[in-house]
Amino acid sequence: MPELPDKRTAFMDWYLAVVESAGVTDKRYPVKGMNVWTPYGFRARRNLDAVMVREIEATGSQAVEFPTLIPSTEFAKEKEHIKGFDAEVYWVTRGGLSELDIPLVLRPTSETAMYPIFAIWVRSHRDLPLNVYQIVNTFRYETKTTRPFLRVREIHFFEEHTCQANEAHATDRVRSNLAAFERMAAAFALPYLPVRRPEWDKFPGAFYTVALDAPLGEARVLQLGSIHHYRENFSRPYEIRYEAADGSQQFVHQTTFGLSERLLGAILAVHGDAKGAVFPTAIAPHQVVVIPIPGSDVGDAPLRAAEEIAARLARHGVRVHLDGGDERPGAKYYRWEQAGVPLRLEVGRREAESRSATTVNRLGQKGRVAFDRLEHEVGERLAEFDRALAERARAEFVASFSVARSLEELAGSTTVRVVAWCGGEECGHRIETAVDGSLLGTPEAALPIDPGAPGPCVGCGSAADVRWALAGRPL
Amino acid sequence: MPELPDKRTAFMDWYLAVVESAGVTDKRYPVKGMNVWTPYGFRARRNLDAVMVREIEATGSQAVEFPTLIPSTEFAKEKEHIKGFDAEVYWVTRGGLSELDIPLVLRPTSETAMYPIFAIWVRSHRDLPLNVYQIVNTFRYETKTTRPFLRVREIHFFEEHTCQANEAHATDRVRSNLAAFERMAAAFALPYLPVRRPEWDKFPGAFYTVALDAPLGEARVLQLGSIHHYRENFSRPYEIRYEAADGSQQFVHQTTFGLSERLLGAILAVHGDAKGAVFPTAIAPHQVVVIPIPGSDVGDAPLRAAEEIAARLARHGVRVHLDGGDERPGAKYYRWEQAGVPLRLEVGRREAESRSATTVNRLGQKGRVAFDRLEHEVGERLAEFDRALAERARAEFVASFSVARSLEELAGSTTVRVVAWCGGEECGHRIETAVDGSLLGTPEAALPIDPGAPGPCVGCGSAADVRWALAGRPL
Numbered sequence: 040m041p042e043l044p045d046k047r048t049a050f051m052d053w054y055l056a057v058v059e060s061a062g063v064t065d066k067r068y069p070v071k072g073m074n075v076w077t078p079y080g081f082r083a084r085r086n087l088d089a090v091m092v093r094e095i096e097a098t099g100s101q102a103v104e105f106p107t108l109i110p111s112t113e114f115a116k117e118k119e120h121i122k123g124f125d126a127e128v129y130w131v132t133r134g135g136l137s138e139l140d141i142p143l144v145l146r147p148t149s150e151t152a153m154y155p156i157f158a159i160w161v162r163s164h165r166d167l168p169l170n171v172y173q174i175v176n177t178f179r180y181e182t183k184t185t186r187p188f189l190r191v192r193e194i195h196f197f198e199e200h201t202c203q204a205n206e207a208h209a210t211d212r213v214r215s216n217l218a219a220f221e222r223m224a225a226a227f228a229l230p231y232l233p234v235r236r237p238e239w240d241k242f243p244g245a246f247y248t249v250a251l252d253a254p255l256g257e258a259r260v261l262q263l264g265s266i267h268h269y270r271e272n273f274s275r276p277y278e279i280r281y282e283a284a285d286g287s288q289q290f291v292h293q294t295t296f297g298l299s300e301r302l303l304g305a306i307l308a309v310h311g312d313a314k315g316a317v318f319p320t321a322i323a324p325h326q327v328v329v330i331p332i333p334g335s336d337v338g339d340a341p342l343r344a345a346e347e348i349a350a351r352l353a354r355h356g357v358r359v360h361l362d363g364g365d366e367r368p369g370a371k372y373y374r375w376e377q378a379g380v381p382l383r384l385e386v387g388r389r390e391a392e393s394r395s396a397t398t399v400n401r402l403g404q405k406g407r408v409a410f411d412r413l414e415h416e417v418g419e420r421l422a423e424f425d426r427a428l429a430e431r432a433r434a435e436f437v438a439s440f441s442v443a444r445s446l447e448e449l450a451g452s453t454t455v456r457v458v459a460w461c462g463g464e465e466c467g468h469r470i471e472t473a474v475d476g477s478l479l480g481t482p483e484a485a486l487p488i489d490p491g492a493p494g495p496c497v498g499c500g501s502a503a504d505v506r507w508a509l510a511g512r513p514l
Numbered sequence: 515m516p517e518l519p520d521k522r523t524a525f526m527d528w529y530l531a532v533v534e535s536a537g538v539t540d541k542r543y544p545v546k547g548m549n550v551w552t553p554y555g556f557r558a559r560r561n562l563d564a565v566m567v568r569e570i571e572a573t574g575s576q577a578v579e580f581p582t583l584i585p586s587t588e589f590a591k592e593k594e595h596i597k598g599f600d601a602e603v604y605w606v607t608r609g610g611l612s613e614l615d616i617p618l619v620l621r622p623t624s625e626t627a628m629y630p631i632f633a634i635w636v637r638s639h640r641d642l643p644l645n646v647y648q649i650v651n652t653f654r655y656e657t658k659t660t661r662p663f664l665r666v667r668e669i670h671f672f673e674e675h676t677c678q679a680n681e682a683h684a685t686d687r688v689r690s691n692l693a694a695f696e697r698m699a700a701a702f703a704l705p706y707l708p709v710r711r712p713e714w715d716k717f718p719g720a721f722y723t724v725a726l727d728a729p730l731g732e733a734r735v736l737q738l739g740s741i742h743h744y745r746e747n748f749s750r751p752y753e754i755r756y757e758a759a760d761g762s763q764q765f766v767h768q769t770t771f772g773l774s775e776r777l778l779g780a781i782l783a784v785h786g787d788a789k790g791a792v793f794p795t796a797i798a799p800h801q802v803v804v805i806p807i808p809g810s811d812v813g814d815a816p817l818r819a820a821e822e823i824a825a826r827l828a829r830h831g832v833r834v835h836l837d838g839g840d841e842r843p844g845a846k847y848y849r850w851e852q853a854g855v856p857l858r859l860e861v862g863r864r865e866a867e868s869r870s871a872t873t874v875n876r877l878g879q880k881g882r883v884a885f886d887r888l889e890h891e892v893g894e895r896l897a898e899f900d901r902a903l904a905e906r907a908r909a910e911f912v913a914s915f916s917v918a919r920s921l922e923e924l925a926g927s928t929t930v931r932v933v934a935w936c937g938g939e940e941c942g943h944r945i946e947t948a949v950d951g952s953l954l955g956t957p958e959a960a961l962p963i964d965p966g967a968p969g970p971c972v973g974c975g976s977a978a979d980v981r982w983a984l985a986g987r988p989l
Contacts, residue, residue, distance in 0.1 A: 155544065
């Protein structure tokens with residue numbers, strides 16, 4: 040059986056091979072960057088979406104859905120925004136056999152679809168806050184090399200859009216989003232750092248952007264999502280106004296929170312290893328696979344015991360898959376390891392007789408579960424697995440950062456670098472040149488390593504206003 | 515408060531007013547026929563989707579998702595199909611600032627997106643049956659007048675596509691789909707009749723089409739969805755072949771099953787009445803609304819009792835909404851009746867003291883529930899409501915059909931007509947002219963009225979091969 044490329048030295052080759060061998064997508068669709076969600080991949084996506092829905096609805100956000108197509112006239116209303124997107128959108132110019140009077144854009148994101156309607160929905164301070172989200176597909180005419188889940192042309196997308204009474208409330212909403220993402224990331228076992236992007240790298244039209252960054256080995260960084268404070272930047276052109284309690288007319292302050300299928304890419308990239316994918320139990324399409332081990336002298340006792348186990352676990356709400364096919368057990372182990380199933384239960388003659396099953400989790404830890412305590416013990420094994428997975432990811436996360444004390448030290452970085460920065464754009468660009476990547480911005484949470492107090496700015500040597508910043512190579 | 519138009523005499527005006535007052539959609543989006551799913555409407559849709567997912571997955575179908583955009587080259591492969599659609603699709607011709615080499619079609623349905631990939635997925639008889647479905651949005655450049663949920667340009671769509679080993683297996687799949695839809699329709703409390711469409715009205719490319727038809731008063735008929743047997747009509751152009759057990763190469767036989775947001779339109783149209791929408795509990799965004807009735811002498815006892823009720827019902831899995839706003843109770847009753855909530859609980863001073871609540875269901879039936887048996891009794895009231903709703907719909911369904919013994923009797927029909935038909939196309943068109951509508955086809959289940967044995971064909975008078983057929987005016 041073919042070995043995967045080495046994750047450390049050939050990361051992208053390894054990633055593509057893991058995506059392939061896990062069976063989560065089919066890249067053979069005849070449009071570049073538009074892939075097929077296979078049954079197995081779709082289940083992972085559904086679990087991912089369920090976590091997002093649970094956590095965002097816990098904050099009082101409500102699901103909506105706006106149309107996919109945006110008239111070019113609306114799309115053009117917010118100048119900064121269109122400038123950021125007009126080279127990257129798909130245009131619908133024809134309906135049936137005739138040219139459209141007004142071309143339509145396939146939404147790259149939904150500000151310009153939603154905000155004309157928000158202007159109708161929001162009338163009074165009683166209508167605030169307006170917190171709505173949608174999970175839809177968005178489209179980007181991506182000219183760079185596409186990568187499944189990480190950079191695609193049709194994107195499975197989560198976007199929350201909110202209207203708040205004032206800047207402080209919008210700032211609170213950003214915090215609430217950060218807290219919701221922390222809970223999501225715990226379910227995904229994904230370590231990350233919220234990072235406030237520098238001015239020159241914020242979202243088009245935003246007042247500021249907090250990105251959710253995950254290191255992916257070497258100096259690579261993957262932006263998992265982002266949260267934006269728009270202030271009145273969109274509410275003014277779209278005239279989203281309300282009557283305050285004192286009778287005055289005020290523009291709302293807006294925020295957005297965006298996530299995407301890239302999270303699935305991050306889960307594959309962060310947790311995957313030399314054997315293939317590894318899914319945390321919250322996302323795993325199958326949490327448990329049960330494999331009967333036939334033998335010439337045991338008849339169908341293992342198969343029947345495996346069926347009993349699978350039926351009981353399913354009734355208990357576990358996503359369990361019984362692999363009763365006629366391949367040999369070794370081939371099944373191999374396949375379900377590639378596919379990232381957290382826990383395997385093996386049932387042979389010995390297990391059927393002793394009414395217990397051998398367990399092997401995706402990280403290689405072995406154990407046994409007794410049939411009469413099956414549901415409880417499988418639950419424990421899955422919790423153990425999740426803990427071990429989170430610890431492994433955390434250790435790699437911590438090891439992904441190191442301090443650079445000078446521009447020279449940034450050259451050839453093999454970790455994300457923590458650098459002292461004065462906040463100036465010129466110094467920022469010096470850092471970017473030195474690291475051959477980006478100044479990601481300033482962390483909005485505690486760094487995973489303790490670099491002490493920042494020394495002088497590595498760009499200009501100034502000691503005024505210096506803060507720790509992160510530099511790396513965005514994937 | 516404004517009265518709704520009369521459902522019987524001004525059906526479409528009434529329907530549009532019900533959609534509006536229920537708050538399920540916003541039609542003010544600046545593209546005709548593309549509407550916004552409001553938070554309330556989206557919840558109804560989510561419940562609808564959950565029923566579809568539950569019932570189709572019970573038959574072994576798996577969720578997938580194929581891209582939204584289809585290259586024109588693939589789209590053109592199946593001649594009958596493209597002939598049926600090429601005047602009704604949206605074309606993406608531009609990506610960013612450049613013309614696309616190969617224009618892309620926004621899927622009107624996904625045969626031409628899926629089948630090139632099915633040709634890769636299906637290799638051997640072991641890969642069959644392949645039963646997959648997706649719930650996605652589809653697009654039609656609709657030139658007729660658009661109506662929320664009933665005829666729109668962006669359609670929330672359910673489509674199952676299957677590959678079977680032979681024609682008989684495909685026929686079995688059609689039957690399995692019919693059984694699944696019967697379970698769905700029970701949850702929606704929607705009476706309908708499966709009707710095999712005449713040759714000239716089948717789906718482009720189909721061998722035959724069974725439509726799921728619901729009468730909507732007068733002679734109007736709404737097609738809720740359809741199930742198609744494709745035989746080898748698509749597998750040949752797309753080369754979806756498998757190696758049979760005997761080593762021979764065979765083309766698969768295919769079926770599809772399509773449903774859409776039109777089901778929500780049907781629920782609104784069939785169950786709605788002079789007060790507005792009426793949702794069956796399986797679909798209702800709120801199944802129960804709890805309304806505290808303040809009084810000058812009771813303090814906050816009603817509100818606190820209402821909060822207790824809402825919290826307990828929510829814990830019990832009931833979709834409950836506490837309306838604690840400061841409008842007067844009558845205004846709240848009115849609004850939630852318009853919105854179609856199945857059951858209202860009123861909690862005033864008397865109720866707080868006696869620890870019981872007054873119940874009024876959306877059909878006007880009143881009762882009481884004791885706090886100490888709250889969960890159980892609310893469950894009973896909801897079940898009663900669903901039964902009464904289904905009975906009302908069933909009675910209207912039965913009254914929607916009548917027999918026509920001659921072409922003359924078809925003129926000015928105020929019901930769906932049951933007519934004797936020889937099966938000939940010429941006679942079919944005579945019937946269509948007489949009814950000023952369509953020959954819907956031949957029922958695939960027992961008629962709701964018993965017309966006895968068919969007499970001679972109303973078109974030609976022939977007594978050979980005569981069967982009952984349905985004629986009416988498709989909405």
